[in-house]
Amino acid sequence: MKTFKNPIIPGFYPDPSICRVEDDYYLVTSSFEYFPGVPIFHSKDLVHWRQIGHVLDRPEQLNLDQTPYSRGIYAPTIRYHEGIFYMITTFVVSPTGARRNFYVTATDPAGPWSNPIWLPDAPGIDPSLLFDDDGKVYYTGNRKPPAGQLYKKHNEIWLQELDTETGKLIGEKYSLWDGALKNAHAQEAPHLYKINGWYYLIIAEGGTGHTHAVTIARSKSVTGPYEMTETNPILTHRHLGKQHPIVNVGHADIVQTQFGDWWMVCLASRPYGGYYRNLGRETFLVPFVWEDGWPIVNPGKGVIEPEMEFPHLPEHKWPAQPLHDSFESTKLADQWNFIRTPRGDFWSLSERKGHLRLKAKPENIMEEENPSFVGRRQQHINFYAELVVEFKPEKATDSAGLVLLQNHNYQIRVEMVSENDQLAVKLTRREAGEDQQIARQPLSINKIYLGVEAVGQDYTFTYATELSEWRVLAEKVDGRILSTDMAGGFVGAYLGMYCSGNGEASTAYADFDWFEYQGRE
Structure with missing residues (x-):
């Protein structure tokens, strides 16, 4: 059995987001206070990745002056629609200050990418986009509930239509993940997909530390109501303890290969010398299947393994990066x-x-x-x-x-x-x-x-x-x-x-x- 080793992108490359264009895969990660921002990678087989540049590589795109450490660019999402790539993300100004959401576009993922299109009426962090099959585009993100937080780290996931012609959010804002779905905390990192007539909403919850997890809900209507699977969380390592070699798993995005298989990218860390994570949060890969309309991650195991079976894709290695x-x-x-x-x-x-x-x-x-x-x-x-x-x-x-x-x-x-x-x-x-x-x-x-x-x-x-x-x-x-x-x-x-x-x-x-x-x- 041919295998690959996790993480697929080692080192500080957190919050991965992925999209496929025919037989090419593109992935972006967070970059926080570092410049250029949002590294972008290309792969043919989901395992071997080469960096092809940065999305935000010009000062006019990214002004990080006076940005505190561990603030800046959070949780980008990459999507492709009708010849155009979209990268949407949050600029976190300060620990308690504004969270400013924007997106950029490009026809070539290696760039150049456009200057930011700011969305002033978009509170919270972790924006994502869904291009629906009726031509509408939907923005999802997290925010503090308008009525106030009822418990620590109480967030809600919300949705609004985006007019990509004008670069503005339009219509009503809808709460998707709150109300009856209050068994989670620190709800963030929403990604919305339409698969086989269902709208699936995958989020991260539990905080990005040891209790991180991936949970999912679905609805027949894009605005809800959404129901969760009884098997939530569909992926977490918090029950494995701090001695496990892979910890704080969460913040997932999914992709279907050109041959019909499904894979999930997510962040996790490898502690060593005790519970110390010098490498930060890295990018990992894990397969999943659909069972009774819900994802089953790494069937029979339910966790990410350091070594896993290679995807059913032609292996494509890139020239090694010079040491x-x-x-x-x-x-x-x-x-x-x-x-x-x-x-x-x-x-x-x-x-x-x-x-x-x-x-x-x-x-x-x-x-x-x-x-x-x-x-x-x-x-x-x-x-x-x-x-x-x-x-x-x-x-x-x-x-x-x-x-x-x-x-x-x-x-x-x-x-x-x-x-x-x-x-x-x-x-x-x-x-x-x-x-x-x-x-x-x-x-x-x-x-x-x-x-x-x-x-x-x-x-x-x-x-x-x-x-x-x-x-x-x-x-x-x-x-x-x-x-x-x-x-x-x-x-x-x-x-x-x-x-x-x-x-x-x-x-x-x-x-x-x-x-x-x-x-x-």
Whole structure:
């Protein structure tokens, strides 16, 4: 039996949404405060995916200035109708501020995508679209019930018609999941489908943590009333305990293959070293069948397995993503991101050919700003990464190097600095906003190699002035601070390149010749 391994997209790629166009599959995920926003992937077999870009890749599409960590772009949905792709999502401005919903369109999923079409009268989060067979388009989302919340995390799922010609919601708003359906809490992530004459409404409930789950209801009328299946939740791992290798399963979207089989994508996490989820919420794949008009997920098992039978589709592998980026291209590869919308001329691939140049900004990575940082997701429990950096500090405040990042208050930095006119490399562990220097070594040269090897939650940091002469800077540094379970929020760990004046304007810059990342699982 041919099998595949879960997750299908490892690392911080949560809230997956999927659509099929003939024999091509497209998938998007949340991106929160990172730019570009909404990574988009392409597959032929549901297992092997290649990133083809980002939906929101221009500053005029996505202004993340001052967006707090773990806010920004939540839960995108991708749909295709009559030659046009639609991506609809929520921009979460702040922890307590507005939730602004919008959609963009494209004829090519690789882009370009349109500027946002904002929907001002659309409260709540997690919007989705249904293109009905009568030509009407319906918006679904969640919101606090107009009459008020009756219990903690009490939400309702609501529906309204969308006029795609004018880009406006029209007609009455309908409550779909409330009233008689109050046995759930934290109702969110609705997706509405019309299948065999029934309208099926799949939602996430229980919160996106350990009690996450997928539930379903159906109706003969798009506006309801909806009835739930007695087998709800149709997918959850909350009953398996925190020692299970796959946890907090939920937030699902479904797709039918060109051969009639049904599959579900959803988010889940892989804790390690205890209940710590450095990789964030990842994208998983699981089959289901219809039985008596309701989905049965992974029949006979009912859960997502780390290894499962391959879909009945022709296998289609893509060329492997290079482990080594030498920055020879005229644009950054798709795996690289900035923190918030990049402002200012602080990075370049052309000023020194074959190098990524990062210029020192006053902003640093310990603030909720747009620092001079270019990073990628940690995608493996065990991994090795190394880079080479050339840096000459102009001031005592200047620094540059490698950062492992959960957020501005939880991170590990390996930086070249100048202290008392002495060049040095130092390792700093930042927990709950407090820096602790772990190690420091003097340097006699301003070009060095930096490396990190993670074996579970043990991180070993090394440096070298020649590739053949690696030295240990610190061993077994605890990586648990890179998990949301310590740091809070909803994102996974990043690692990347960094340069800063740390509060002061500076003419210093760091040149990175290459960066290599390799999973070792």
